[in-house]
Amino acid sequence: MKWSAVVLVLCGLLSAGAGAADANDGGDGRQRAQRVGQKLVGQPGPRATLTSIDGQRIDLASFYGKQPVYLKFWATWCIPCNQQAPGFEQIYQQYGKRIAMVAVNTGYSETAADVRAFVAKYQLHIPTVIDDGTLGAQLDLRVTPQHIVIDANGRVVHVGHLDDKELHDALERVAKTPASGDAVALAPQGKAPAAFKVGDKVSGISLTTMAGDKVTLGAGKPRTLVFFSPWCESYLKDSRPAVAAACARTRIETEKQAEGRGQEWLAIASPLWTSRSELSDYAKEKHTAIPQALDQDGAVFRAFGVRNIPTVVKLDAQGRITSIGTQQ
Secondary structure, three states: OOOHHHHHHHHHHHOOOOOOOOOOOOOOHHHHHHHHHHHHOOOEOOEOEEEEOOOOEEEHHHOOOOOOEEEEEEOOOOHHHHHHHHHHHHHHHHHOOOOEEEEEEOOOOOOHHHHHHHHHHOOOOOOEEEOOOHHHHHOOOOOOOEEEEEOOOOEEEEEEOOOOHHHHHHHHHHHHOOOOOOOOOOOOEOOOOOOOOOOOEOOOEEEEEOOOOEEEEOOOOOEEEEEEOOOHHHHHHHHOHHHHHHHHHHHHHHHHHOOOOOOEEEEEEOOOOOOHHHHHHHHHHHOOOOOEEEOOOOHHHHHOOOOOOOEEEEEOOOOEEEEEEEOO
């Protein structure tokens, strides 16, 4: 099946208002996944123990040296993910007995009900898990969908975005190639971060704004952090209208509040489907005055346990969290 037209629609929406991206900044889904592949292909697969939405325990490391693994990251609000869902089930029916397959929901602005409804809608039989951000961080999640194919020896052999010949060739190849018996040097076990809670004092977190200023979170003036994605208002308008409206409302309200001088403000963007150039273009398009920073590896989102956008975190002058709230 060909999904190029769908991907162009997705990328156009996510990059609305953006200029031409640099070679290593942004681009369409295929280009972003290819850059991830340049880092991951040939590397050991992740060591992670997952729990499916049906309570099934899935130990990825238990497959290495025995059976290939196919991980597909996806989101219910993602257009190509919906378009690829029927083909994904077909792949499972074709390879499910030879390849360990896991549907990994990103857990980004999702609910368990959303995920279960998606699985039911497309009659998916693949074991499905909801990521807490840990597995996505290990595999440098940048797009949805993001395909990860791991051979029977436990090495990543393919990272992609499209349901294309390259993906199917990789699946066929690993399905036919038994483990060589070589020892697998497993990647470290990913651990769910211990997120800050209300009352905790924040320290050890620094970001660089788009203007090049380094911001270290901690004592000083009271500070408000706004966690968001620049494509929320446009891309989610149809699939998650309430979320898109909340993103627009939060931007407008916080910009007004930031006109006062009593505290400092910082808007923090997730790296999912967002590059520096796209964040810069968004700031110009919306005429934002609040300093913005791109959370390059999602570490700050995980540190505050943010899985929904928009989320607003308030810190007092001592750097203690006074509130964490999803604005929906």
